[in-house]
Amino acid sequence: MTLPEKSRSTAGIVTTVGAGVVILMALTVLGTLAITRDDKPEAVASPATASAWDLEQAANDTEPEPAATTAAPGPTPAASDLTLTPKITRKQCFGSAGCHVDIKVEVGYAGPTLSEDDTWEVTYQVSGAESGPIVGTFELTGTKYDQDEISLSTRTSSTKISVKVTDIAGIPG
CATH class of the missing domain: 2.60.40 (Immunoglobulin-like)
Structure with a gap:
């Protein structure tokens, strides 16, 4: 059974509008998460699901910064x-x-x-x-x-x- 021409056109419009609404909702959620997210690095849950970039960032965040070393000053001239x-x-x-x-x-x-x-x-x-x-x-x-x-x-x-x-x-x- 085939749909009449008018029904096919309406079905295409409904599908397009529905996809647009889903995309708009996804962008709204992602935008809200980006705004409310603080700058603290997130822990990587599992190396199996983490990308190479995530692993590198996690490694960089956990390495302690080297302590500033200052050489002991020599004698002070009088x-x-x-x-x-x-x-x-x-x-x-x-x-x-x-x-x-x-x-x-x-x-x-x-x-x-x-x-x-x-x-x-x-x-x-x-x-x-x-x-x-x-x-x-x-x-x-x-x-x-x-x-x-x-x-x-x-x-x-x-x-x-x-x-x-x-x-x-x-x-x-």
């Missing part, structure tokens, strides 16, 4: 361990008007061996400048340091220039 000496790199005097002087601070160290992994910021004060003390800093790592040149003016050509440590601070590595 101000008395450092000897700072001004090295005159250029000097131009103007009779009784004083001199224009460029210096670099040379560093001597007589303390315990410093670690190459630790860096220290050394603050110092230069005395003898006509305008007053000059404060500067340099970084000390192991036995290495980098020092910029300092320019100053003195009152007379016989003015003594001296440098002393005022502070030493560790720089986090």
Whole structure:
């Protein structure tokens, strides 16, 4: 027995609408689950039903993160361990008007061996400048340091220039 043409058309429409309603309901349920799901990883029920991706995610979630290791810092230099000496790199005097002087601070160290992994910021004060003390800093790592040149003016050509440590601070590595 065959259905009349009109009945076949109605049956197709009903089937299409019914499939659409089922799909719409499935999307609504999936959307609701996606919104209400928290960010905590779900436990994989069984390796037999889990995909390779699920197994990899579960393995990544259960591996403990490595503990942060910080090496024990080496010895801390003391101000008395450092000897700072001004090295005159250029000097131009103007009779009784004083001199224009460029210096670099040379560093001597007589303390315990410093670690190459630790860096220290050394603050110092230069005395003898006509305008007053000059404060500067340099970084000390192991036995290495980098020092910029300092320019100053003195009152007379016989003015003594001296440098002393005022502070030493560790720089986090």
